[in-house]
Amino acid sequence: MSSREACRIVGVNYRTGKRWRNGKKQSKWNKAAPPITAVAPPCEASRFLREDERILIADRGREKATIRQIAAELGRSPSTISRELRRNAHPVSGQYRPHAAQARADARRPRPKTGKIAATPLLRQVIQDGLDLRWSPKQIVQRLRRDFPDRPELHVVHETIYQALYVQGRGELRRELTAALRTGRALRRPRRQAQQRTPRMATPMVMISERPAEAEDRAIPGHWEGDLIIGKDKKSAIGTLVERATRYVMLVHLPHGRTADQVRDALVDTVQTLPAHLWRSLTWDQGAEMSGHARFTAATDIPVYFCDPHSPWQRGSNENTNGLLRQYFPKGTDLSVHNRAHLDAVAVQLNGRPRETLGWDTPAERMAKLLAQAS
Structure with a gap:
């Protein structure tokens, strides 16, 4: 840490x-x-072989014990003993001497080491040529394996190339080559440690695990799922709302952008088109556009629940609807050109499609029944 x-x-x-x-x-x-350094005593289950273990390997080897017998006595894998004998035996005589083997292992362990790309000029040149052609690191390493199958010194994994580009101080590849990567990033931003992440929501999120159980079985209408579909260059968007029980679709017009305030105001206007008893909850993903969820709830009295990270199946109806909407709003197109009337027309078509999950009723028919019962 x-x-x-x-x-x-x-x-x-x-x-x-x-x-x-x-x-x-x-x-x-x-x-x-x-x-201040704390020297911990060697534990029984150490990752690396200790000197006393190497002495036992040498003694048992002189007694003609097998590798499996030695491994069983040390509680190690036979492959560990075999690799130790192969790596640290005397390079000329082939004899295994425990103190010399310990010295070789200690000399091999210090970091940092010279990277494989820096130590192999041909490998470095091939990778640079591939990046100049805008090949991805994965494409480069696969071609290296195909073109040089008998030269393991030219075989690397794609993470080795990323490390050579991004890790400060390595200097194995020109830093300007990062512009040839598809992401174009000059730096990597680590996101492994949760305490180092910048929270997206100023107000704490209420997770989907706290959503009422009635929303899960779809028996009671009024629980909605929401999301955005994004247009060309992420500069335009359309909001999508799907009611879980009836699969009824409503489209949210966002002509001027998708900031948190713009999404909140558009959602407030949209929910006012249906009676209040048909708005019991709204489930959204953890997109930053919903960071104004507390103000939305204060304005509409509709609680907002958030899905877990990387869990789109928790909003399955909405994800399915977004796929259907791509027939009308293809990816890579500017979504700001569609006016309110066009969005309403698309929603009418989707709500007029018979659904097998509704017994071949349409979402519009199911919603009409609910409105008739309420009146």
Whole structure:
């Protein structure tokens, strides 16, 4: 973890933790202090072979024990023992000497090492030529394996190329080659640690796990799913709302953009076209366009629930409807050219399609029944 996060867990100031980790130089007011290091005793289940284990391997090898017998005594995999004998035996005589083997292993372990791309000029040139042709790293490595099947020194994985481009200090490939990648990113932004992510929502989200159980079985109408379909260059959008019980579709007009305020105001105008008893909840994904969900709820009294990350099946009806809408609004087109009247016409067509899941009723017929019952 990062130094700042470690200091937070331990409960010390970041500057104090930095002094503990890096030591302190002598100054006019302070004495020098070495870094604080904790040497942990070797545990039984170490990842790497220890010196005492290497001594046992040498002793049992002189006794003509098999690799599997040695592995069983050490509690290691036979492949670990076989790899140790192959890597760290004497390069000339082939004899296994435990202290020399330990020295070879220690010398091999320090990082950083010279990367494979930097150590192989031909590999470096082939990769640079491929990137100049705007090939992806995966395309480059697959062609290397196909064109040079008998030269393992030219075989890498695509992550090796990304590391050579992005990791500071490696200098194995020209940094300007990142412009040839499809993303065009000059830097990678790590997103593994949740505490380092910038929250999208200023107001805490209410997750779908807290949604009423009545919404799950679709028995009671009024629970909706929502999302946006995005147009060319992500500059235009149309909002989509689907009622879970009737599959009734409503399209939200967003002619001027899809900021949080614009989406909120458009949703407020849209929900006012149906009676209040048909709006019990709204389920959305974690898109930033819904960061104004608290103000939407305050204006309409409709609670908003959010799906889990990367879980589109939690809004299955809406995802299916978005696929149907691509017949009318193809990907890569400007969606701002469609006016309110056209969106209403498209919604009428979708709501007039018979659905097998509704017993071949149409969503419009099911919605009309609900409105008749309410009146």
